[in-house]
Amino acid sequence: MRPLVSCLLAAGLALASGCNDYEMFRLAGFAQEDFSNRADLLFLADSSPSMYREAGSVAANFDAFIERLISPSGLDPDETSAVSRATADYILNVSNRGAVVDFQLAMTSIDISEPPGPGDNGALYDGSGSNILRRADPDVGDAFRYHLLCEATCYLGPNGGLPSQFDIGRDSWTCGDPLDSDEVFYEYNDCLCGGREVWMGNCGSGQEEPLEAALLAMCRTLDPSDSSANVQELLDICEERTPFDRDADGLSNDGLLRENSTLVAIIVTDEGDGSRRLTQGDPDPQPYLDLYRRFPTRMTWAVIGPNTDRCNGFGATRWGTERFHRLVEATNGMYDDIETEPDDEGNCDIEDFSQSFRRLGELLAGLLEAFPLQALPDVETIRVYVDGRRVEQAAEVLNETGGSSFSDGWSYDPTQNAVRFHGDAVPDFSARVRIYYLPLEGMPRSLPF
Amino acid sequence: MRMLPETLRQPLLLGAAAACLALTPAAALAQDTIDIGTVLDDDRVVVQRLLYPTKDRTEFGAHLGLMPFDAFLFTPSIQLSFDKHINERTSFSLLVGGGYGLQNATLRELQKPSFGAIPDAYRYLSSALAGVSYAPIYGKLNLGGARILHHDLYGTARAGVTLEQSIIPGGGFGLSPTLSLGVGSRLWIAENLALRVELRDDILIQRRQLTSSTHIKQNVGFTFGLTKWSAKPQRRR
Numbered sequence: 001m002r003p004l005v006s007c008l009l010a011a012g013l014a015l016a017s018g019c020n021d022y023e024m025f026r027l028a029g030f031a032q033e034d035f036s037n038r039a040d041l042l043f044l045a046d047s048s049p050s051m052y053r054e055a056g057s058v059a060a061n062f063d064a065f066i067e068r069l070i071s072p073s074g075l076d077p078d079e080t081s082a083v084s085r086a087t088a089d090y091i092l093n094v095s096n097r098g099a100v101v102d103f104q105l106a107m108t109s110i111d112i113s114e115p116p117g118p119g120d121n122g123a124l125y126d127g128s129g130s131n132i133l134r135r136a137d138p139d140v141g142d143a144f145r146y147h148l149l150c151e152a153t154c155y156l157g158p159n160g161g162l163p164s165q166f167d168i169g170r171d172s173w174t175c176g177d178p179l180d181s182d183e184v185f186y187e188y189n190d191c192l193c194g195g196r197e198v199w200m201g202n203c204g205s206g207q208e209e210p211l212e213a214a215l216l217a218m219c220r221t222l223d224p225s226d227s228s229a230n231v232q233e234l235l236d237i238c239e240e241r242t243p244f245d246r247d248a249d250g251l252s253n254d255g256l257l258r259e260n261s262t263l264v265a266i267i268v269t270d271e272g273d274g275s276r277r278l279t280q281g282d283p284d285p286q287p288y289l290d291l292y293r294r295f296p297t298r299m300t301w302a303v304i305g306p307n308t309d310r311c312n313g314f315g316a317t318r319w320g321t322e323r324f325h326r327l328v329e330a331t332n333g334m335y336d337d338i339e340t341e342p343d344d345e346g347n348c349d350i351e352d353f354s355q356s357f358r359r360l361g362e363l364l365a366g367l368l369e370a371f372p373l374q375a376l377p378d379v380e381t382i383r384v385y386v387d388g389r390r391v392e393q394a395a396e397v398l399n400e401t402g403g404s405s406f407s408d409g410w411s412y413d414p415t416q417n418a419v420r421f422h423g424d425a426v427p428d429f430s431a432r433v434r435i436y437y438l439p440l441e442g443m444p445r446s447l448p449f
Numbered sequence: 450m451r452m453l454p455e456t457l458r459q460p461l462l463l464g465a466a467a468a469c470l471a472l473t474p475a476a477a478l479a480q481d482t483i484d485i486g487t488v489l490d491d492d493r494v495v496v497q498r499l500l501y502p503t504k505d506r507t508e509f510g511a512h513l514g515l516m517p518f519d520a521f522l523f524t525p526s527i528q529l530s531f532d533k534h535i536n537e538r539t540s541f542s543l544l545v546g547g548g549y550g551l552q553n554a555t556l557r558e559l560q561k562p563s564f565g566a567i568p569d570a571y572r573y574l575s576s577a578l579a580g581v582s583y584a585p586i587y588g589k590l591n592l593g594g595a596r597i598l599h600h601d602l603y604g605t606a607r608a609g610v611t612l613e614q615s616i617i618p619g620g621g622f623g624l625s626p627t628l629s630l631g632v633g634s635r636l637w638i639a640e641n642l643a644l645r646v647e648l649r650d651d652i653l654i655q656r657r658q659l660t661s662s663t664h665i666k667q668n669v670g671f672t673f674g675l676t677k678w679s680a681k682p683q684r685r686r
Contacts, residue, residue, distance in 0.1 A: 023569045026567075438569075
């Protein structure tokens with residue numbers, strides 16, 4: 001009898017020990033590749049007739065932007081070998097990990113139409129021969145400009161309303177020369193597109209639906225043969241009230257969303273959003289945000305759009321513009337005005353997009369300094385380690401303009417649900433980053449015990 | 450001499466023997482009986498020779514410890530013990546130890562990307578305990594008919610502190626008041642040497658820094674060790 005009691009006692013103690021009560025923390029950053037430098041840029045082209053001048057300015061400035069992305073080392077990509085550029089980039093990677101972006105570009109229109117034109121309903125423009133342009137592709141800038149100027153811009157009238165090369169002092173320009181201008185001229189388009197009939201008349205509908213277009217572009221990455229509940233539910237949603245057809249359109253944008261990447265939706269528009277899943281007049285884009293979050297990618301929005309408090313020469317609705325602002329705020333993106341402040345006579349002009357694209361570059365670099373968390377954290381419990389060394393929380397310092405900056409360290413960014421590194425605390429590629437935190441809403445899946 | 454027939458020889462020998470016994474005087478006479486009353490159970494005392502008495506002896510021990518039952522940690526340790534036996538059954542006990550909780554397979558699996566989780570478990574580092582032991586059972590074991598092993602069984606209650614550390618980096622340390630209950634056995638292998646095995650449950654009241662919360666934690670483990678005894682006290686004549 002006594003041995004039996006002893007055995008029961010021992011078993012009871014052992015069970016009690018195995019049931020020790022531990023709070024379960026989340027752990028992020030277990031693999032360095034999660035600190036991804038990938039950015040999937042999705043351009044939402046506004047092909048309304050009022051936008052051709054802006055498109056030309058985008059094309060002119062985007063060339064420099066692309067080249068900065070390709071060669072952040074500052075070397076001229078045309079004058080250095082691929083090896084020397086790669087070497088310079090590698091050095092830059094090591095010294096400043098946020099400086100190099102592994103980007104890819106794609107473009108779709110903001111039109112949802114039946115029957116669809118090129119680039120409509122979330123389809124990607126592919127006139128250049130490829131619908132997704134990658135960093136390593138040769139002539140990625142020319143391919144991008146082809147999509148923008150030859151397929152996605154609405155030109156009307158004689159010569160599409162564009163000046164001649166002689167009107168802007170480019171007398172010596174010949175076909176094959178780079179644009180090298182702040183303004184697009186029709187000879188350039190003729191050369192780039194291979195004929196005027198290619199770039200003239202590509203006009204979309206007057207109903208701009210950029211939020212819906214972004215959603216359908218993502219829908220086209222889904223595999224209809226994937227039987228998982230989330231994918232099938234998403235496909236059902238994609239087909240609601242749209243021309244999307246899972247069998248015909250599924251996987252047509254395969255490769256748009258890369259694993260462990262951030263989708264950056266970029267739109268330059270003079271109108272607000274009028275997407276169909278939202279009630280007209282409703283400024284809240286939350287239903288779309290909820291849908292975007294069901295896809296396996298992070299997302300942020302960069303908008304160059306109207307300012308309804310001034311100029312607003314194109315009559316953008318306040319609620320439609322407010323949707324953009326809320327998207328940007330919710331995704332920690334950027335919003336720049338498409339027009340300058342009015343002059344003394346109250347006239348506005350198109351903004352200098354070079355500043356906007358510089359900010360876009362900073363946004364992309366900033367994405368690389370953010371470490372997304374998979375669950376909402378109890379911020380007080382966050383502990384951050386880089387290469388086994390603890391990183392302290394950064395102090396937020398308010399500056400005179402009302403903005404703020406951070407000291408070296410990390411901060412929690414609630415809009416991205418991410419830990420963001422600042423200053424010298426930004427880890428390099430070889431660093432081992434580990435972030436511990438207590439989730440507020442428990443674990444996302446059952447644990448193996 | 451003419452031999453008697455075989456059939457007569459045996460009865461004659463038996464008769465001679467009986468005659469001799471009858472003629473021999475008695476060596477002792479039976480005494481008168483004494484009434485000692487009824488022998489009760491309480492009057493009986495089993496007289497057993499204690500080969501390994503413990504009274505007034507001290508016991509130093511070195512032990513290897515193991516806490517294998519925690520869900521996430523597997524903890525080897527080294528424990529040093531000192532016991533002062535005040536009688537054959539009771540001793541005062543001191544125990545100090547140190548160790549390090551190692552991650553088990555479950556914890557390693559949890560930290561992989563598929564789960565991305567880590568418990569705020571505390572790993573054992575050190576402990577210091579003091580208390581009493583009581584050994585109500587002393588016995589012998591027959592080992593294969595070739596050897597007799599002397600052993601005892603004891604229970605122990607100690608109190609003290611345990612130092613532990615969160616396995617989450619920067620999660621802090623915890624110095625926890627501890628109540629330790631256990632059972633064990635000594636097996637004497639020589640005059641001044643014994644093997645000792647003990648099953649112990651250390652019950653900690655643990656304050657955790659990351660969550661600013663208080664929890665009851667149990668460290669259940671075994672110790673296996675060797676104890677050295679002081680010499681037997683001299684018997685009075």
